[in-house]
Amino acid sequence: MSTPDTTLPDTGPSDTKAALSRRGLLGLAGAGVAGLALGGGAGALTTAAALSGASGSSNRYPFHGAHQAGIVTPSQDRLHFAAFDMSSTATRADLISLLSDWTAAAARLTQGSTIGDGAVDGELLAPPDDTGEALGLPPSGLTITFGFGPTLFRDAAGTDRFGIAARTPPLLRELPHFRGDLLVAAASGGDLCVQACADDPQVAVHAIRNLSRIAFGRAALRWSQLGFGRTSSTSTAQTTPRNLFGFKDGTANIKAEETAAVDDDVWVSASDGPAWLAGGSYLVARKIRMVIENWDHTQLGEQQRVIGRDKGEGAPLSGGTEFTEPDFHARRADGSTKIDAQSHVRLAHPDFNKGTRLLRRGYNFVDGNDELGRLNAGLFFISFQRSPEQFIRVQHNLADDAMNEYIKHVGSAIFAVPPGARAGQSIGATLFA
Amino acid sequence: MSTPDTTLPDTGPSDTKAALSRRGLLGLAGAGVAGLALGGGAGALTTAAALSGASGSSNRYPFHGAHQAGIVTPSQDRLHFAAFDMSSTATRADLISLLSDWTAAAARLTQGSTIGDGAVDGELLAPPDDTGEALGLPPSGLTITFGFGPTLFRDAAGTDRFGIAARTPPLLRELPHFRGDLLVAAASGGDLCVQACADDPQVAVHAIRNLSRIAFGRAALRWSQLGFGRTSSTSTAQTTPRNLFGFKDGTANIKAEETAAVDDDVWVSASDGPAWLAGGSYLVARKIRMVIENWDHTQLGEQQRVIGRDKGEGAPLSGGTEFTEPDFHARRADGSTKIDAQSHVRLAHPDFNKGTRLLRRGYNFVDGNDELGRLNAGLFFISFQRSPEQFIRVQHNLADDAMNEYIKHVGSAIFAVPPGARAGQSIGATLFA
Numbered sequence: 001m002s003t004p005d006t007t008l009p010d011t012g013p014s015d016t017k018a019a020l021s022r023r024g025l026l027g028l029a030g031a032g033v034a035g036l037a038l039g040g041g042a043g044a045l046t047t048a049a050a051l052s053g054a055s056g057s058s059n060r061y062p063f064h065g066a067h068q069a070g071i072v073t074p075s076q077d078r079l080h081f082a083a084f085d086m087s088s089t090a091t092r093a094d095l096i097s098l099l100s101d102w103t104a105a106a107a108r109l110t111q112g113s114t115i116g117d118g119a120v121d122g123e124l125l126a127p128p129d130d131t132g133e134a135l136g137l138p139p140s141g142l143t144i145t146f147g148f149g150p151t152l153f154r155d156a157a158g159t160d161r162f163g164i165a166a167r168t169p170p171l172l173r174e175l176p177h178f179r180g181d182l183l184v185a186a187a188s189g190g191d192l193c194v195q196a197c198a199d200d201p202q203v204a205v206h207a208i209r210n211l212s213r214i215a216f217g218r219a220a221l222r223w224s225q226l227g228f229g230r231t232s233s234t235s236t237a238q239t240t241p242r243n244l245f246g247f248k249d250g251t252a253n254i255k256a257e258e259t260a261a262v263d264d265d266v267w268v269s270a271s272d273g274p275a276w277l278a279g280g281s282y283l284v285a286r287k288i289r290m291v292i293e294n295w296d297h298t299q300l301g302e303q304q305r306v307i308g309r310d311k312g313e314g315a316p317l318s319g320g321t322e323f324t325e326p327d328f329h330a331r332r333a334d335g336s337t338k339i340d341a342q343s344h345v346r347l348a349h350p351d352f353n354k355g356t357r358l359l360r361r362g363y364n365f366v367d368g369n370d371e372l373g374r375l376n377a378g379l380f381f382i383s384f385q386r387s388p389e390q391f392i393r394v395q396h397n398l399a400d401d402a403m404n405e406y407i408k409h410v411g412s413a414i415f416a417v418p419p420g421a422r423a424g425q426s427i428g429a430t431l432f433a
Numbered sequence: 434m435s436t437p438d439t440t441l442p443d444t445g446p447s448d449t450k451a452a453l454s455r456r457g458l459l460g461l462a463g464a465g466v467a468g469l470a471l472g473g474g475a476g477a478l479t480t481a482a483a484l485s486g487a488s489g490s491s492n493r494y495p496f497h498g499a500h501q502a503g504i505v506t507p508s509q510d511r512l513h514f515a516a517f518d519m520s521s522t523a524t525r526a527d528l529i530s531l532l533s534d535w536t537a538a539a540a541r542l543t544q545g546s547t548i549g550d551g552a553v554d555g556e557l558l559a560p561p562d563d564t565g566e567a568l569g570l571p572p573s574g575l576t577i578t579f580g581f582g583p584t585l586f587r588d589a590a591g592t593d594r595f596g597i598a599a600r601t602p603p604l605l606r607e608l609p610h611f612r613g614d615l616l617v618a619a620a621s622g623g624d625l626c627v628q629a630c631a632d633d634p635q636v637a638v639h640a641i642r643n644l645s646r647i648a649f650g651r652a653a654l655r656w657s658q659l660g661f662g663r664t665s666s667t668s669t670a671q672t673t674p675r676n677l678f679g680f681k682d683g684t685a686n687i688k689a690e691e692t693a694a695v696d697d698d699v700w701v702s703a704s705d706g707p708a709w710l711a712g713g714s715y716l717v718a719r720k721i722r723m724v725i726e727n728w729d730h731t732q733l734g735e736q737q738r739v740i741g742r743d744k745g746e747g748a749p750l751s752g753g754t755e756f757t758e759p760d761f762h763a764r765r766a767d768g769s770t771k772i773d774a775q776s777h778v779r780l781a782h783p784d785f786n787k788g789t790r791l792l793r794r795g796y797n798f799v800d801g802n803d804e805l806g807r808l809n810a811g812l813f814f815i816s817f818q819r820s821p822e823q824f825i826r827v828q829h830n831l832a833d834d835a836m837n838e839y840i841k842h843v844g845s846a847i848f849a850v851p852p853g854a855r856a857g858q859s860i861g862a863t864l865f866a
Contacts, residue, residue: 123732133662133677136675202662202797209677212808228638244566244638246563296642299558301557366513368659368800371619375654375657377642
């Protein structure tokens with residue numbers, strides 16, 4: 001499990017000039033406030049901290065490592081997820097240089113530094129290296145996680161654009177059609193993905209924006225999604241959050257502290273193949289629109305039957321508290337099972353999926369409203385797993401989920417997530433080695 | 434200036450049953466974590482707090498008062514703004530009952546309580562009173578601010594649907610067309626507005642969702658907007674945030690501590706008329722799309738010329754630091770003014786607008802991306818002013834703003850914001866008195 005690094009950022013041996021770090025600027029801003037406070041009464045600085053409205057934090061996670069950050073990292077509360085397509089003229093060299101440039105940028109951004117060391121005080125006759133909107137904000141626990149879609153290896157026409165088709169992970173295929181899928185092409189697929197998670201949405205947006213800018217001419221945004229409330233815990237140190245059905249979500253999620261489960265169910269092992277993906281994972285993203293107006297008019301008993309848990313505590317309907325294991329055999333006096341056979345908790349449970357578990361890392365979203373005045377809201381589901389078969393098995397099993405009356409899947413994508421980069425190495429280095 | 438209330442919530446004399454407060458549930462959740470921590474090593478609770486990823490806070494602002502909260506309240510960092518239209522069958526009684534129900538709900542939500550006192554542990558055969566996704570979250574500084582659009586008083590056909598046309602504020606008219614307006618009807622106008630601001634977006638979204646649900650059959654969402662980063666400070670205790678151009682925004686904004694300016698420029702006085710609006714204000718909302726890709730390719734010198742300030746510090750180009758007054762007469766050796774005549778800081782400055790000032794309270798937004806891979810991003814501008822003429826004057830003066838090359842106004846709305854409700858009174862009570 002990654003824990004925040006409390007040492008000074010390692011900006012790498014190439015940074016000989018003084019970097020204008022976001023953290024550094026924050027210090028200056030704080031000093032400015034302190035100056036004002038002297039004129040405004042004692043204690044104003046404390047007040048400033050309490051009232052600042054900023055959600056950023058000093059959490060900081062190492063970028064380099066055996067695995068990419070942003071998977072078993074304790075789930076931050078904000079997301080900007082982006083899928084990119086390579087441009088029609090991009091070459092293998094362009095892809096390699098893009099990954100190299102993205103790696104260098106991500107290593108800086110996650111440590112609270114700006115893109116480039118000139119930042120915004122550089123050459124007046126050139127655009128600034130960094131777009132600037134995160135200046136003054138702390139690192140905010142930013143993680144940036146990269147993935148490769150099936151079309152990167154072989155496009156829809158079957159063309160091996162980048163000379164990597166022979167290295168395609170055999171399991172990296174477009175997901176099958178699932179019952180109830182109503183997928184929108186504009187919210188699905190992609191050659192590459194970037195998942196930016198942070199405690200402050202401005203920091204996550206800044207990362208995607210600058211990576212998109214760096215990609216100019218080589219790759220462009222295909223779709224992107226903001227999420228505002230994590231819907232899973234990935235650490236036992238976190239409380240279980242609630243999704244927009246109002247229920248706790250992710251109670252039984254794989255937690256970083258379950259190291260055996262993480263090894264068994266999340267990381268691709270060397271024996272799984274291909275060798276370049278060892279230490280990586282597979283990411284599945286599903287944009288799930290919730291029909292929340294219908295849900296909100298549904299009686300509490302029916303909501304709880306659909307989920308299989310009670311709404312307040314999150315305990316299984318068989319009894320106990322949130323973390324009590326569901327008893328799918330417990331029956332009422334009339335002989336019916338306390339947990340409905342079509343409930344979500346039952347159909348998603350490992351007992352009914354040959355022991356399958358996923359590491360979920362999804363987010364709530366609201367994208368305004370539709371023309372009928374209904375909030376365009378739901379769950380942006382993200383899961384990480386050692387094999388796509390894990391997601392596929394569970395999702396097929398959810399075909400009879402009572403919850404399906406209240407949701408529709410409108411976006412879908414799958415990516416192979418390469419292992420972490422060692423210092424001096426680029427993300428994806430093992431693929432091109 | 435409102436300051437957070439540290440006393441127990443006043444849930445009103447009608448709440449004789451024990452209310453299931455969000456704060457109360459948080460306490461339970463915290464206790465659960467502490468229990469886990471005992472098994473996981475000392476200090477885990479501290480870790481839980483540091484890594485929770487939650488941005489919510491215990492800030493809590495009184496709902497009742499002479500003015501509505503959410504105007505001079507220190508700007509929280511997250512927004513969900515919603516415009517509603519009354520339903521075609523709604524009567525005057527429906528409007529009055531809606532405002533009464535909204536007032537009761539807002540008084541509870543802002544104090545960290547749920548809708549209704551049964552919350553999610555109530556009658557199994559009825560839908561829960563509260564949708565539930567904010568259970569366990571602290572009050573998070575939530576403010577809810579209501580406004581009345583011109584069409585509430587007289588609709589597009591000129592009909593006085595609710596018997597209030599005679600009480601229309603003479604200044605409450607649709608805004609004139611401004612040069613460069615490219616307004617989309619689906620993001621403009623509205624009979625009513627609700628501005629929900631909080632430190633946690635899930636708390637703001639929860640408020641709009643539940644108010645929308647309460648409105649069912651009487652009013653429906655016309656459009657809504659999420660914002661994630663405040664772009665103005667409304668208190669001297671706050672640092673100046675940055676907009677998506679990467680520049681500090683709102684340096685010269687009216688601050689709550691400038692009580693004379695607030696009285697002169699923000700609150701409608703009894704002598705302004707109409708009497709029912711005394712203590713209220715006018716809210717202007719403008720959705721401003723930024724063409725950020727063009728901006729990001731613009732050289733730093735040009736960016737700074739457009740804004741009239743430097744990017745790092747935010748100081749006027751005439752010199753000094755962020756809070757130094759711009760000197761529009763300062764010249765370079767070649768005779769040109771250091772601050773360009775078309776710069777935003779000059780054209781928006783009170784010196785060039787007959788002394789006009791606004792209280793700005795806008796937010797950054799990113800609504801995914803367009804089909805060309807450009808982020809659909811910008812500034813959701815909100816200003817409060819004693820008279821709409823203040824906004825109109827400044828906006829007309831910005832017709833020659835050099836910034837116009839990089840922005841387009843796509844949404845627009847204006848609302849009369851009634852005064853605050855006294856305890857036991859509804860928002861808008863003075864209008865119907």
